[in-house]
Amino acid sequence: MKIGYARASTNDEDLNQQRRALRLAGCKKIFDDQISRISTKRPGLDEALGQCGPNDILVVWKLDRLGRSLSHLISIVQELGGKGCGFQSLSESIDTTTAGGRLVFHLMGSLAEAERALIAERTKAGLAAARVRGVSIGRRKAMNAEQLRRARALLEAGERPADIARMLQVGRSTLYRALDVQHARGGQAA
Numbered sequence: 001m002k003i004g005y006a007r008a009s010t011n012d013e014d015l016n017q018q019r020r021a022l023r024l025a026g027c028k029k030i031f032d033d034q035i036s037r038i039s040t041k042r043p044g045l046d047e048a049l050g051q052c053g054p055n056d057i058l059v060v061w062k063l064d065r066l067g068r069s070l071s072h073l074i075s076i077v078q079e080l081g082g083k084g085c086g087f088q089s090l091s092e093s094i095d096t097t098t099a100g101g102r103l104v105f106h107l108m109g110s111l112a113e114a115e116r117a118l119i120a121e122r123t124k125a126g127l128a129a130a131r132v133r134g135v136s137i138g139r140r141k142a143m144n145a146e147q148l149r150r151a152r153a154l155l156e157a158g159e160r161p162a163d164i165a166r167m168l169q170v171g172r173s174t175l176y177r178a179l180d181v182q183h184a185r186g187g188q189a190a
Contacts, residue, residue: 002057002088004030005048006063018061025059038068049076054084062091070112077105142157143178151175169186 004022008015011064015032022030028052033044041084052058058080060066067073077087077096086097087105095101127137143151147168154164165175 001029001055002027002059004053004059005045005185006030006032006061006065007042007044008032008034009036010034018065021061022059025088025090027059041066049079052080052083052085056083057086057097059088059090061089063089070109071116074095074105074109074112107146141178143168148178151179155179167190 002025004019004025006015006018006022006029008018013034013094015034019030019032029048031044031051033042035042035189040062048058063073067076080087081096088095088097088101094104096105130137149169151164154167155161161175162172165172168175170178
């Protein structure tokens, strides 16, 4: 049996076009979600996957309607394969019930994996080059050494931490954290 799944990202998006295409493709049951791509909770998809069994085919209108990312899409298709269930994407003409469809799907997965690895390598290389140039990586400190010295002096003079934090335009917890770090380093500024 063919089981359809449709998803719309927003309430403004219409599911009728997807449902029509799924019915024309021969889907006997159609499940849907009106939810963002990044959402991890998709009751319609969970129900559709629960209905899929051996010799069934999960059908979507387009690949981006099914997975949050390519790796998520691949894991769903692998889950389906483990149940003996096929997968079809109408717009991309992918059908994992055929050898050619499985090949195309695996090639897409391999390309995505290679792309992720290249992005990670470029990111690491960029960070290393920035460090060599002396660029500080990460979030800048909320309080510099001068502010820390001033805060310590005001605290020792009897000022309230809340007043000091307001004066330095930082949060009270930021002040306490900075002073604790300074104290832990033997009184040297962080």
